[in-house]
Amino acid sequence: MSSASTATASTASASASALADVTASDASLRRYLHGLPGVDAVGLEARAATLGTRSIKTTAKAYAIDLAISMIDLTTLEGADTAGKVRSLCAKGANPDPSDRTTPQVAAICVYSDMAATAKRALSAGGGAGIKVASVATAFPSGRAALSVKLADTRDAVAAGADEIDMVIDRGAFLSGAYGKVFEEIQAVKEACARPQGQEPAHLKVIFENGELSTYDNIRRASWLAMLAGADFIKTSTGKVAVNATLPNTLLMLEAVRDFRAATGTQIGVKPAGGIRTAKDAIRYLVVVNETAGPDWLNPDWFRFGASSLLNDLLMQRQKLSTGRYSGPDYVTVD
Incomplete structure (x- = not known):
């Protein structure tokens, strides 16, 4: 290892150690979070x-359209969801455009935890074995439940085959300044994402409801x-409130993951959700x-x-680029 690489590794290690110190107590965590630079909203x-x-x-x-398709967590989170609807969504995720087999598959199918097993079976049987199953958990979308309930929800989803868990934070606790409680809940849910020995744990996406x-x-x-x-991803929103993903709040979260990697050497993902409907x-x-x-x-x-609806517009724009004609919504399947 070069001297420059050694210096970089040492700096990252020292930074990680310093960040570990800030989580030693609720008071130190509060001091650290309130010591972060204020956001210039206008800028x-x-x-x-x-x-x-x-x-x-x-x-x-x-290229951007294909990349966006490959990044979609194709989602259905409705009280009226059925096994048939989930299977149909899985088929679409695995083969988004049956007329063009070069179309990328989506990244994941996102469902409630009771549909995780259905999604897993449908993807395995339908050519989508490489697609992840993401399951919302922890009393989604409100987050209003006892920790024991949230952990049971998470373990059930993981046991059913979920590869990724999308948890919601307790916004009430966060807004009242109980940062230690939120921190401990995230850690506990992360531990509940464990699988049997030798298997990679489910990845944890933490939803803020911006x-x-x-x-x-x-x-x-x-x-x-x-x-x-310990979040693997940070996520803007549930898609169930009036204000969901926006460019400014996603940009702010991207700055955070960039700066976190610079400080610790650990890369964290970002997921905007809700309100993103067109190519x-x-x-x-992506820009x-x-x-x-x-x-x-x-x-x-x-x-x-x-x-849920973004994929259709991406497919229509993709077809237009390849044929020169705008095919319209009748040429893609309705979710």
Whole structure:
């Protein structure tokens, strides 16, 4: 190892040790989170708006569309979900455009925990064995339940075959300043993601519900809190409230994961969810990823879209690029 590499590794190790110290007590955690730099809201929104106007054309656009498809957590989270609907969604995720087998598969199918086993079987049988099963848990979307209930929900989903767990934080605890409680819940859910020895644990995505956190400063604090507690991904929202993913709050979370990797050497993923419906929207987000966190995050291991309707528009735009004609919604399956 070169002297430069050794110095970099030593710096990362020292930074990780320092960050471990800040979680030693509720008081130290509070001091650290409130010591983070305040967010310049005007500057953040201006940068997001500027990046959102970037124009992507021809070959780059085709690449961006395929990349976006491969990053989708194709989602159904409705009380009326049936096994048949989940199987249909899995078939679409595995083969999004039956007329063009070069179309990428989606990254994951996201369902409630009682549908995780159904999704797992459908993907295995239908050519989607490489697609992850993501399950929401921990009293989604409210997060209002005892910790024992949240852990049981998580373990049930993992036992049913979920590869990824999307948990929601206790926003009430966070907003009241009980950061230690939120930190300990995330750690406990992370431990509940364990599988039998020799198997990789389910990955943990931590949902903040940014629309309820109200301020950019709170979003920054929640991002660092979740990463310190062991999140594999940080996620904007449940898709169940009025304000979900936005370019500014996603940009802020991308800054957080970039800075966290610089401090610790650990890379964390980001998942915006809710309200991202068109190919144009998705491409704007990819530009923000590239310009903020960098190209290392431009793959499904580190960036996802939580969406139900986005895939159809991406498919229509993809067909237009390949045929020169806009096919319209009748040419893609209805979810």
